[in-house]
Amino acid sequence: MSAHSTQHKTAFSHLFFWFMFANGGGLAALVLPVHILVQGILGPLGIVPVVDQHYDTWISVLGNPIVKLYILVLVALSFFHFAHRLRYLLVDFGVPAAKSVPAQAIFYGGAVVVTIATIWILLTTAPLF
Amino acid sequence: MKAPAQAARAEPRAYRWTMPANWWTRNRHYFLYTVREFTALPMALWLLWLLYDIKSAGAGAANFQPPRSAAFIAFSAVCFLFATYHSYTFLKLAGVIMHVKVLDKTVPPRAIIITMFGLWALATVVIGAVLIGFAR
Numbered sequence: 001m002s003a004h005s006t007q008h009k010t011a012f013s014h015l016f017f018w019f020m021f022a023n024g025g026g027l028a029a030l031v032l033p034v035h036i037l038v039q040g041i042l043g044p045l046g047i048v049p050v051v052d053q054h055y056d057t058w059i060s061v062l063g064n065p066i067v068k069l070y071i072l073v074l075v076a077l078s079f080f081h082f083a084h085r086l087r088y089l090l091v092d093f094g095v096p097a098a099k100s101v102p103a104q105a106i107f108y109g110g111a112v113v114v115t116i117a118t119i120w121i122l123l124t125t126a127p128l129f
Numbered sequence: 130m131k132a133p134a135q136a137a138r139a140e141p142r143a144y145r146w147t148m149p150a151n152w153w154t155r156n157r158h159y160f161l162y163t164v165r166e167f168t169a170l171p172m173a174l175w176l177l178w179l180l181y182d183i184k185s186a187g188a189g190a191a192n193f194q195p196p197r198s199a200a201f202i203a204f205s206a207v208c209f210l211f212a213t214y215h216s217y218t219f220l221k222l223a224g225v226i227m228h229v230k231v232l233d234k235t236v237p238p239r240a241i242i243i244t245m246f247g248l249w250a251l252a253t254v255v256i257g258a259v260l261i262g263f264a265r
Contacts, residue, residue, distance in 0.1 A: 026223075035260070040205025053195045058186050085169040086166075089167060094150065
């Protein structure tokens with residue numbers, strides 16, 4: 001066996017997807033419950049005032065570049081995490097086709113599509129400054 | 130040389146193992162594992178709604194409809210339960226997955242779990258304060 005054949009190659013695709021999966025899961029775990037609680041339950045019930053219940057406050061907050069970046073990172077990372085989990089859930093439910101390359105293209109491609117749509121929505125909804 | 134019939138008999142037969150469709154309902158741990166994996170779907174749906182909410186703000190003040198319907202609140206309540214379960218299971222796993230060394234000493238998993246739950250509490254307070262504090 002030659003020395004060349006024993007060299008290890010860095011699996012960059014694995015590195016990338018595990019980075020997205022782990023950080024997406026972590027970020028969603030840290031911040032998503034409070035978004036859902038405040039924006040989805042307490043605000044609509046009128047228990048607390050929330051930025052997205054009034055047009056002027058919502059559009060003002062959305063115009064902030066830090067908020068745009070935060071929403072983009074939250075959505076992009078989370079959707080890569082969701083894509084990975086749902087694909088393997090299908091495998092667990094007895095759908096081996098979910099391991100295939102076309103299935104990977106659909107799930108991770110879906111995450112890419114949502115990320116691109118998020119960029120477009122954030123850039124077109126509220127002016128940056 | 131073997132005869133064709135003998136060769137066919139000697140060929141290994143593939144054992145095709147299949148899980149019963151209801152495997153995940155047979156054991157509490159399997160069920161909770163499945164629920165944990167499933168949490169991704171309601172969370173994804175809620176984030177898609179958030180994108181729709183952001184997009185609807187672009188339609189202008191006259192067309193803006195703040196989300197207040199009972200159906201939306203019920204949907205959010207269901208998503209909140211799944212999102213909280215995701216947080217609990219994911220942050221609890223951090224102690225197993227993460228191996229952190231400080232001054233050549235491995236940080237105990239319990240300390241990592243406590244730190245992660247502390248970060249969750251801190252993020253909840255900060256984001257909650259921003260969402261409420263910047264409201265009119």
